[in-house]
Amino acid sequence: MRIAVVDDDPEQRGLLRKALEEAGYEILEGGDGQEAIDLARTSNLDGMVLDGRMPGVDGLQALKTIKSEHPEVVVTLLTAFIDLRDAVAAMKTGASDYLEKPVDLDELTIAMDEALGVCRDETGDTDDEDLAIPRGVIAQSPSTLHAFRLAHRVAASDANILVYGESGTGKEIVARYIHEKSPRKEGPLVTLNCAAFPENLIESILFGHEKGSFTGADSRRQGSFEEASSGTLFLDEIGEMPLALQPKLLRVLEDRRIRRIGGTKDIEVDVRVIAATNRELEKEVEEGRFREDLYYRFNVIAIPLPPLRERREDILLLADRFIGEQGTGDKRFSPAAQRALLNHDWPGNVRELRNVSIRASLMSRGNLILPEDLPESLQSMADSPEPTGGSEKPESMEEIQKQAILKALEETGGNKTQAAQLLKISRRNLIYKLRSYGL
Known part of the structure; x- marks a missing residue:
């Protein structure tokens, strides 16, 4: 694939070129916004890495022209300024991503691979068809494998990550997987469910507080950011974060500094942040419930997790795994019980399947789990044919x-x-x- 690297700094251009050439891309170079426009017009580009601030025609102006004339060209914008207004404007104009300078070259390669739909194996070679399943992952559906392969590729980077999917799809499992595959694996993984605490407490839990800073603050307390030092902070249900607290969270992601409630000094934090949501955050932004700049700050790399009803080929694998974890011998599901599992739509996703599997294992009197060992709501499904593409069920x-x-x-x-x-x-x-x- 052909990518143009456009930056007015020749040294920076050279670094970007080398990283992308090593990743297998054909690279063209430009030094200003007008050259970027000319390259898009004449070079049949697949993508472009574009500096946001250049003399003459700057990156944002060039981006607007390029996307109006060649909307198929994938553009990643670079900025040396922590100004998310530019980033938001760039994304609205059609940039696929933005990265801050100094650019993490691994993160750049990941961003371009993701935008252009390129997959790589663990050696860095491109291979869209035959990638090894990450060790420890129980799955065979293409959508699940895609999610974990992407998680595997981004683990080495410190980029913010957004994992999204319905409740119970395994977002925390993905976050833990990323942490364990990252250079931070020896550090802590701290999990905070943003929906689990009232608005007047979550700020203290995130950032900590000094003694006497409010009624009941009898001692100094570290917050989750400090507790996760040298490790990973997983913010589950980020869509529930109070709107009033979002600017403070944004500043921490930008500056890597926190200030405890009642404190007078900033404290540096070395933390990688992974967020998860079961909401469509873009819609939350449009409706004013989530800050646009915070959304783009988290959405550097997004990992989708499909619901279990859309990846039925994983159901029996997972169910066998869950009963095996109980240590109750060589139990297995009978063919009729398997049909019941495959016919259920699993509104609670993997979490529901785990609970049903454990219950069935405990209820079963022998090594064979029968339909009557399943919850009553599933038992009648054992007599139905397995769902196929020609199912008579109404389409969802x-x-x-x-x-x-x-x-x-x-x-x-x-x-x-x-x-x-x-x-x-x-x-x-x-x-x-x-x-x-x-x-």
């Missing part, structure tokens, strides 16, 4: 949307911008849905 809204997206992509030859226009949604919303549905 997700399936209808998925088919509409596939049809739009087919009609536009895979052009996401044109497909989004056909569907009357934003290109970013289309990409979100593609990831959500594992397409």
Whole structure:
């Protein structure tokens, strides 16, 4: 694939070129915004790495022209200024991502790979078809494997990560997997559920407080950011973070400094942050419930986890794993019990499957788990045929949307911008849905 690297600093350009060439990309170079526009017009580019601030025609101006003339070109914007207004403007104009200078070269490669749909194995070689399943991951559905392969690739980077999916899909498992595969694995993994605490407590839990800073503060207390020092902080259900607290969280992500409640000094923190949500944060932003700049700060790398009903090929693998963890001998599901598991839609996802599997293992009197060992709501499903593509069940809204997206992509030859226009949604919303549905 052909990428243009456009930066007015020749030394920086050289570093970027070397990193991307080592990743297997063909690289062209430019030194200002006008050269970026010219390269897009004449060079049949797949992507571009574009400095946001350059003399003459700057990166944002060039980006606007490039995306209007060549919307298919993937553009990652670089900025030496911690100004998220520029980043937000860039994303609205059509940039696929933005990275701050000095650029982490591994993060740059990951960002371009993700934007261009390139997969790599553990040696860094590109291979879209035959990648090894990450060790310890129980899955065979393409969408699940994609999520864990992406998690494996980004683990070495310190980039912020957003994991999204319905409740019970395993977002914390992915966060733990990333932590254990990262250089921070010897440090702590601290988990905070943003929905579990009232608004008047969560600030203290995140940032800590000094003695006497409020009624009941009888001693100094470290917050989650300090507790996660040299490790990873996992912020579950980030969509529930109080709007009033979001600016303070944003400042910590920018500056890597916190100040305890009642404190007078900033404290440096060395933490990698992974966030998770079961909400569509882009919609939350549009409706004013989540800050746009904080969304883009977290959404550097997004990992989608599909619901279990959309990856039925994982159900029996997971169920066998869960009963095996109980140490109750060589128990297994009978064919009829397997049919019941496969026919259920699992609104509680992997969490529900775990509970059902453990219960069935305990209820079973022999080594064979029968339909009567399952919850009553599943027992009748043992007599139904396994779900197939020709099922007579009414299609879910997700399936209808998925088919509409596939049809739009087919009609536009895979052009996401044109497909989004056909569907009357934003290109970013289309990409979100593609990831959500594992397409």
